[in-house]
Amino acid sequence: MGAEPLFDRLCLIGAGLIGGSIARRARETGAIAREVVVSARSASTLARVRELGFADRVEEDPAQAVEGADCVILCVPVGAYAGVMAQIAPHLKPGAILSDVGSTKGSVLRDLQPLLPEGVHLVPAHPMAGTEFSGPDSGFSALFEGRYTILTPPEGTDPAAIATLREMWHRCGAMIECMDAATHDKVVAIVSHLPHLIAFTICGTADDLSEETRESVLKFAASGFRDFTRIAGSDVAMWRDVFLNNRPAVLEMLARFTEDAQAFGRAIRWGQEDFIVDRIERGRKIRKELIEHKQA
Numbered sequence: 001m002g003a004e005p006l007f008d009r010l011c012l013i014g015a016g017l018i019g020g021s022i023a024r025r026a027r028e029t030g031a032i033a034r035e036v037v038v039s040a041r042s043a044s045t046l047a048r049v050r051e052l053g054f055a056d057r058v059e060e061d062p063a064q065a066v067e068g069a070d071c072v073i074l075c076v077p078v079g080a081y082a083g084v085m086a087q088i089a090p091h092l093k094p095g096a097i098l099s100d101v102g103s104t105k106g107s108v109l110r111d112l113q114p115l116l117p118e119g120v121h122l123v124p125a126h127p128m129a130g131t132e133f134s135g136p137d138s139g140f141s142a143l144f145e146g147r148y149t150i151l152t153p154p155e156g157t158d159p160a161a162i163a164t165l166r167e168m169w170h171r172c173g174a175m176i177e178c179m180d181a182a183t184h185d186k187v188v189a190i191v192s193h194l195p196h197l198i199a200f201t202i203c204g205t206a207d208d209l210s211e212e213t214r215e216s217v218l219k220f221a222a223s224g225f226r227d228f229t230r231i232a233g234s235d236v237a238m239w240r241d242v243f244l245n246n247r248p249a250v251l252e253m254l255a256r257f258t259e260d261a262q263a264f265g266r267a268i269r270w271g272q273e274d275f276i277v278d279r280i281e282r283g284r285k286i287r288k289e290l291i292e293h294k295q296a
């Protein structure tokens with residue numbers, strides 16, 4: 001048999017792609033928790049979670065779901081955190097770990113820390129793994145394998161709680177790094193949030209073209225535009241909340257990108273071959289490095 005489960009009871013608030021993937025991993029390995037409790041907001045999600053059978057118990061009320069849990073992980077859009085925290089805070093078990101999987105981390109401290117009960121350990125986390133799909137059907141237990149999960153524990157967090165959450169993500173197959181929330185928010189603004197902003201925008205720009213052109217865009221979409229549409233197919237509420245909760249970092253990266261894109265445009269206008277070649281070569285080099293690190 002494998003390792004003893006890390007937790008007696010794991011509670012996941014939100015049962016979509018990420019919550020559903022953690023639950024499936026816990027159930028499949030038996031190494032994460034003896035019992036997995038899942039809370040979801042809508043009746044249809046609750047019913048679907050029951051049908052899919054990846055939780056031992058399904059609760060509509062998040063306050064009831066967190067009762068007695070050793071570890072509670074918020075797996076909802078980051079804009080919902082403050083409301084969820086207000087509901088669950090009085091019901092968290094003393095000594096429990098409170099974590100999350102949100103794509104922004106400064107906002108997590110802002111929304112969770114003020115209501116954190118004495119004796120509950122806050123260890124925010126962000127798995128750098130996902131897809132454009134959402135909802136309870138979209139999760140799978142191998143989602144986190146070989147991918148990084150970033151932990152952003154606030155200063156002074158109990159090292160034992162950090163070690164336990166580290167171990168949980170290790171048992172999900174992830175590699176783990178720790179950093180502060182501000183650094184995290186800058187890093188993800190460039191590697192994740194800006195690419196999504198660009199994808200949503202380019203689809204909109206193409207859609208603004210005339211009916212005739214739009215037809216040809218969709219008809220002849222080769223891999224470039226197609227790759228953007230995959231990203232642009234992502235969940236609306238999740239991405240609305242990401243942009244609204246990582247404002248300064250996204251705006252800073254967007255400003256830098258806009259400057260660089262304008263320089264590229266200028267080089268095209270003035271036929272500056274060397275500049276254009278340099279940009280393309282740099283992109284190819286980064287792609288090669290990613291493939292060599294098996295991240296592509």
Ligand SMILES: NC(=O)C1=CN([C@@H]2O[C@H](COP(=O)(O)OP(=O)(O)OC[C@H]3O[C@@H](n4cnc5c(N)ncnc54)[C@H](O)[C@@H]3O)[C@@H](O)[C@H]2O)C=CC1
Binds near residue numbers: 078126238
């Ligand atoms: N989708 C991705 O690729 C990744 C997402 N994340 C983060 O994980 C979190 C969850 O995302 P997914 O699992 O992809 O989303 P999802 O849309 O698949 O699931 C979200 C869950 O939250 C519930 N929910 C939505 N709004 C709510 C609200 N206002 N109050 C309570 N519950 C609510 C939904 O019913 C659903 O159960 C988000 O914070 C997101 O930023 C992190 C890494 C990757």
Ligand SMILES: O=C(O)C(=O)Cc1ccc(O)cc1
Binds near residue numbers: 102103129130231
């Ligand atoms: O599907 C993709 O390309 C992603 O970029 C998945 C993803 C989305 C959001 C995150 O915070 C982390 C990973």
